[in-house]
Amino acid sequence: MADVKSVGVIGGGQMGSGIAQLAAVAGISVWLEVATNALKNLKCTSNLEDLQSADVIIEAIVESEDVKKKLFSELDRIAKPSAILASNTSSISITRIASATSRPCQVIGMHFMNPPPIMKLVEIVRGADTSNETFMTVKTMAERFGKIIVCSQDYPGFIVNRILIPMINEAFFTLYTGVATREDIDTGMKLGTNQPMGPLELADFIGLDVCLSIMKVLHVGLGDSKYRPCPLLVQYVDAGRLGRKRGIGVYTYGKQQELIKSSSRL
Numbered sequence: 001m002a003d004v005k006s007v008g009v010i011g012g013g014q015m016g017s018g019i020a021q022l023a024a025v026a027g028i029s030v031w032l033e034v035a036t037n038a039l040k041n042l043k044c045t046s047n048l049e050d051l052q053s054a055d056v057i058i059e060a061i062v063e064s065e066d067v068k069k070k071l072f073s074e075l076d077r078i079a080k081p082s083a084i085l086a087s088n089t090s091s092i093s094i095t096r097i098a099s100a101t102s103r104p105c106q107v108i109g110m111h112f113m114n115p116p117p118i119m120k121l122v123e124i125v126r127g128a129d130t131s132n133e134t135f136m137t138v139k140t141m142a143e144r145f146g147k148i149i150v151c152s153q154d155y156p157g158f159i160v161n162r163i164l165i166p167m168i169n170e171a172f173f174t175l176y177t178g179v180a181t182r183e184d185i186d187t188g189m190k191l192g193t194n195q196p197m198g199p200l201e202l203a204d205f206i207g208l209d210v211c212l213s214i215m216k217v218l219h220v221g222l223g224d225s226k227y228r229p230c231p232l233l234v235q236y237v238d239a240g241r242l243g244r245k246r247g248i249g250v251y252t253y254g255k256q257q258e259l260i261k262s263s264s265r266l
């Protein structure tokens with residue numbers, strides 16, 4: 001098991017920025033962004049070559065198999081031979097991502113939950129060839145971040161999203177088929193099952209594009225029509241209603257809310 005001293009985080013969106021914060025607070029030197037004591041551990045770059053000295057590189061870019069494979073193939077060329085390449089993917093096969101590299105035994109899924117600094121879980125996903133040494137190094141690093149680990153085999157959606165995202169998709173079907181309003185669906189699930197957010201509110205928080213990508217992976221990967229994405233979810237993504245990060249999803253937020261209010265007054 002390797003002692004991780006430096007980490008590269010690729011993707012500075014919702015997940016990447018939170019993961020970089022965790023590593024910096026754990027005293028590991030990080031290439032990316034954050035605050036006070038942790039700030040001295042953080043460096044920002046837009047040049048992949050700067051990651052060549054990292055012990056572990058954590059990818060948190062867009063949920064697209066093609067884009068991730070292209071990046072992993074480039075990382076394989078840039079990273080030092082001993083480096084571990086981890087993906088924060090929500091659902092894409094680690095085995096297939098690893099196949100884009102010459103080091104599949106050093107490729108692993110390190111799936112943080114959103115928001116990474118707050119949520120206690122990290123789901124570790126072993127691809128077909130992931131070695132025990134890679135697993136132990138990543139497990140120990142996640143524990144150093146203060147996280148609790150669960151371990152999943154490499155099947156679509158792993159553990160959490162295999163169960164969570166179909167629930168969110170079903171909430172969209174419930175809205176789409178007129179069973180109830182968005183507010184009643186969310187309040188029903190929040191108060192009825194003691195969850196901090198209703199499923200539609202949570203979809204906006206995760207990002208509707210991410211939810212749809214995961215549903216598609218489940219649908220194709222498991223080949224069962226019960227995983228078909230709800231047409232309303234597809235339509236919202238087509239319309240650019242991606243959730244909180246865009247100011248509009250199932251609900252509207254911030255400036256978008258003000259714009260909608262003012263246009264409805266015209």
Ligand SMILES: CC(=O)CC(=O)SCCNC(=O)CCNC(=O)[C@H](O)C(C)(C)COP(=O)(O)OP(=O)(O)OC[C@H]1O[C@@H](n2cnc3c(N)ncnc32)[C@H](O)[C@@H]1OP(=O)(O)O
Nearest residue numbers: 089090112113114115117118119160161164196197202206
């Ligand atoms: C899609 C995937 O692949 C997998 C996934 O991630 S699935 C999604 C998993 N995540 C969830 O299910 C989140 C469900 N929601 C929640 O747990 C809570 O609503 C929440 C933690 C997000 C916010 O909690 P809240 O009590 O409603 O709001 P709030 O009072 O603002 O925040 C609580 C604390 O979290 C902190 N916090 C909230 N968002 C944060 C963020 N993005 N980064 C860091 N800290 C954050 C706040 O600062 C606050 O800290 P203090 O208690 O120290 O003040």
Ligand SMILES: NC(=O)C1=CN([C@@H]2O[C@H](COP(=O)(O)OP(=O)(O)OC[C@H]3O[C@@H](n4cnc5c(N)ncnc54)[C@H](OP(=O)(O)O)[C@@H]3O)[C@@H](O)[C@H]2O)C=CC1
Nearest residue numbers: 011012013014015016060061062063088089090112114206
């Ligand atoms: N949202 C969530 O709740 C969770 C998401 N994940 C996973 O984490 C990963 C990132 O998700 P999240 O942070 O939500 O997404 P965001 O949309 O917030 O961020 C995506 C990041 O990827 C970058 N990016 C977009 N397209 C490309 C590309 N073609 N090549 C390289 N980088 C690109 C973006 O850069 P720019 O801004 O410059 O476009 C941005 O930094 C995904 O795999 C997702 O499934 C895992 C757990 C939870």
